[in-house]
Amino acid sequence: MxxxxxxxxxxxxxxxxxxxxxxxxxxxxxxxxxxxxxxxxxxxxxxxxxxxxxxxxxxxxxxxxxxxxxxxxxxxxxxxxxxxxxxxxxxxxxxxxxxxxxxxxxxxQQVSPGPGLPAWMQEPPPSAARAPFPRCEMPPAGYWLQLGIVDASVVVEMAAAANEAGAPQSDPPALPEHPRGPRVRIVNDDDPLVNELLLRLDQEGCDVALVERLDGLLEQLRGAPPDLAVVIADGHTALEQLSAALREARRDPAHRVRLLVLLRASDIELRLRALRAGADRCIALPAAAGETVGAALELAIVDEESPYRILIVDDDAPQALFAQAILRRAGMETRVMGESLPVLDELDRFQPDLLLLDLNMPDCDGFELTALIREREGYVNTPIVFLSGDQDEDRQFAALDAGGDDFLMKPIRPTHLVAAVTNRVRRARAAASRTRRKRRRDAATGLHERMQLLDALSEHLAASGGYAAQGGLLAVDLDDAGALCERIGLNAFDQLLTQLGDFLLKRVRAGNMTARHGQAGFLVFSPLRGEKELLALAREITAAADDERFGTQALAVRLVCAVCAFDAATSESAVALAAVEHTLAAARVQPERIAVHSALAPDPNALAQRISAALAHGSFDLAFQPVIPIRGAAGPHYQALLRLRHGERELTAAELIPAAQRAGYIAAVDAWVVERCIGILAQQQREGDPVCLFVSQSLQGWEDPERRAQLAARIAAAGADPESLVLEFRCEEARNGLRGLVELAPALKQAGVRLSLAGVNADAVGAGWIDHLPLDFVKLAPDLADAELEEVVRNAHSHNLRVIAPRIETVARAEHLRAASVDLLQGNHFRAPAAALDHPFPGNEA
The missing domain is CATH 1.20.120 (Four Helix Bundle (Hemerythrin (Met), subunit A))
Structure with missing residues (x-):
């Protein structure tokens, strides 16, 4: 009930x-x-x-x-x-x-409850009637809850008292207002996402409303600032006006108005404008509703959480009490300790969000205490901020090196202390919340949500940087699920699947994610296990299932398994899921009901056939990714990216190139890309809007000496500037064919084109590739450590080469690379060409 x-x-x-x-x-x-x-x-x-x-x-x-x-x-x-x-x-x-x-x-107009509701819900509650009450009747069970009133005991007691007295009563006391969550204001926009965001936030308990224009939001910021403002921005949005109003509204550090900006364009300049205006989070459109709602809730509920817990450790009692008084006035919960070593016992009792430490203490100084705290697994990421009067810069850096997150100098202004502590705790809580949300399991089944698994899968594949990612997927499906459901009924079938999920979780070890997949299947994402380990797990699961009985009727079931280890062609989650479906179909006809994707014979729709048909009909396509000059070079630069439409999917270069190499089509594919790019360069030059194109090529595609000799003639015949074409080769391929690249590079330079080497790291520099190849550009390997980054950039600049940093997705990363003297940034912002590749390139945009 x-x-x-x-x-x-x-x-x-x-x-x-x-x-x-x-x-x-x-x-x-x-x-x-x-x-x-x-x-x-x-x-x-x-x-x-x-x-x-x-x-x-x-x-x-x-x-x-x-x-x-x-x-x-x-x-x-x-x-x-x-x-x-x-x-x-x-x-x-x-x-x-x-x-x-x-x-x-x-x-x-505002809609009334309407004819679709029972008659008793269309009448006003007794508490809303004119006083005195004409009569007080008890409404049906749950009436007050359905009208959004949580505690109706006051009304019930009033009704009983009125019936007993039988006399006119004075006006009833006002009911306590139904508590609402954070106040969210969204600037209205035609984007359907606004309506979705409005409804979902309201369902989550937020006090959410639309404002028609940005001016309306500015008025609210000056009057009664909301907890969260949401704005959809493009190049014409007056973000500077918003910045001024936001700064004024944020003067109270204990109530910081947060700003979520949804970007209509994904270029870095607009993102920078939004961040300078005070945005706490920027999301490029189009974006999934779940991602946007999650980001909005994450920002909106910060102040709805429990007070920040701050542990102050300082042997100078007046200084400690001064900091405690400031933080308590800002609404934080504090605890002061005058000795260092007892802090270790207090951590688990108080569970602080942040530790505020003095540097110089008698029994155990701040360096040693920080090291001891960081040894505890639960406090590896807990913010530690030093508050000290020690002006020795070497000791300050040593404190940060020991594991501190910030160093504040005494004496300190109260507003500075509150802001520093608030920002650190807010970011730490947001990061912890995001991690919990990604790894959240269903309380009843123990399974992850499917979208969580797919998000984690997408992040894992994106982090591989175009190389073969570790790990793989294991799909487990119930054979003849449709017939079994018809035989035992839907309720019994659901119970059987729940028991089957529990059976899988007991065998899928920690570190993996398991979610429902399809009508009667499960998907296991293992970021570390290779093909052999996943195959062994599949055999263990199918063998154990044959001996198990499931459901209320104790039924024997047959499971089929698909093992799909990631390879270089697995560039995104859609590719991985397509491989899973293909492998599951093969598994159903295998004697042991297990299939391994890498061992499958090519099917009639294999990539080789698609590539052959695309070459015959010229149906390849190109996309263009901006390469943004930030030091020296002028004019627009783009990376040309191969694409091929197949049904509802668009195949990427990461899938096409390995398949073309295996099938022997790589020379023809490379020639098609170069020929099309030469045509585009010539057209842009004729129109007075020249561009520079980076074109990825393979060494295998240039083995034919005749093709090398014809390059200069093809460029001249088209009327293109040869220096506007940059041919790019990959370090990964050059390792196995360095002699071929050394012979090829001078021939290409004679044609007047420029050369780039991608995936360069300290090993490539140490091997002398930059010294001996006639390069013009080097493209960094992803995720280089700072020392390695500095070595590669310094060496490249000593040879007058320009350095490109690929896969830039955050402003912080862009700023870091700019400070490291990188010359160009390549971000994940795509431009698709128009029909027949008659693409109107912008002058110099991101």
Missing amino acids: ATQLSQQNSEAELQASFRQHLPQRLRTLLRRARAQCRVGWDCNVLRSLHDEIGQLAGACGRYGMLETGERLLALESALAPAVAAREVPDAATTAEIDTLLDSLRPHL
Whole structure:
């Protein structure tokens, strides 16, 4: 009964939230559709509107708003033929759509509970009636909860007292307002993500509302600042005005207004503008709703958490009490200790968010105490801030080297101390929250959520930098699941899958993630196990399952397993999942019901056949990634990236190049890319807007001497500047074919092109490659340590080579590399060419 009431209450909360925000969603929808009717239809916007209207109509029907739902369904039906035909509506259809949009205007007002609710819910609660109460009746069970009132005992007691007295009563005391969460204000925008964000944050208990323009947000910042502001920004957004208002609102360090900026463009310049305006987090659009909601909640709930716990360790009692008084006034919970060694026993009792240490103490100084604290596993990442009057810079650096996070000098201004402590604790809590969320398991089953597993998988593959990532996937599927479900029923089938998940978790060791996959399967992501280990685990699981009985009916089941170790072609999670499905299909026909992806014979749709067909029909494509000069060089630079569309997927170079090498097509693929890039360079030069293109090539593709000899002639015939073409070879390949590269490089230089070597690290420098190859650029290997980075950059600059840093995704990383004297940055920001590669390059954008 309690479970049913909880479900009813949850449904009522969702219903109330939807009704509250529906008028605003309809206004946004009408504005977008009106704009299309006036200026002409765009196919992508048309499909987006059609899908959004369908979802909104379904929700209206679900929550009893039948008339609004019917009008939305009529509008969806009017759009459907054009969407199905992949055309835009004609004049007659546009006029019909315009009329249907007018019919929605009466529904833009705040919606009443409506006919879809029981009659008793459409009446006001007794506490809202005119006083004195005409009569006091007890409402149905759960009434107050469904209206958003948590504690109705006050109303119940008033009702009982009124019935007993039978006399007129004075005005009832006001009910305690239903507590709301953090105040979130979102600047309205046509992006559908705004509506999704609005609804999801409201469901999470936030006090969320839209403001129509940025001016409205600025007024709120000057009056009653929210806990979180959300802004969608592009190059025209007045972020400078927002910055001034935000600085003023943040003068109180105990209540810091946070700012989430959703970027319409993913270039570094816009991200920098947002960060300079005071953004706490920037997310490039398009982005998944889950990621955006998670980031908003992470920022919004900071001040909703328990007070910050600060452990102050200082043998100077007046100084310690001074710091304690300042931090307590800022709302923090503090504890002071005058001796060092007892701190180790106090850590687990107090569980501080941050330790504020003096440097010079008699029994154990700050260096030694920090080292002891860092030895404890639970306090490896706990912020440690030194507050000392020691002006010796060497000792200050030594304190940081011992494991400290910051060093503050005495005497210190109170606002400085509060800000330093607050920022450190806020970031530490946010990082811990993010880690917990990524690794959160379902309380009932012990499994991870599928999206968590896919996020972790994507991060793992992205960190490999184009090389073969460690680890792999193991898929476990229930054979003949459909027939089994029909035979035993849905409830029994669900119980069987729950028991099967528990069976897998007992055999999948720590360090792996396990989630449901498909209708009756599970996916295990192992970041460290190779193919042999995953195969052994698959055999262990299938053998154990044959001896086990599952479900309430103690049934024997058959499991099939797919082992997919990551290789160089596994560039993203979609590729890995496609490999899993292909391997599972093969496993179902194997005698032991296990298949290994690397051992599968090529199927008719293998990459080799697709590449052959693309070469025959010229159906490859190129994408362009900006390479941004930050020192010296002028003019736009781009990396040309090979792409091939296959159905709904777009194959990347990381998948295509290894397959082309194995099939013997690499020379033809490389020649196609170079030929197309020469054409683009010539066209840009004729139009007076020259660019420089970096083109990845393989040594195998240049083994033909005739191709080397023809390069200069091809460039001259096209009318392109040979120096605008940079041919790039990879260190990984050069290690096995250095002699070939040494012979090839001078021949290419004779054609006037420039050369780049990618994946350069200290080993390549030590081997003398930079000394002996006629290079113009070197591209750094990913994630170099600072010492190695400094050595490579210094050596490259001594040979007058320009240094490129690839895969830049954060402003902090870009600033770090700029300080290290890197010349160009290559970030994960893509430009797709227009039809026939007639791509209008910008002048010099990120």
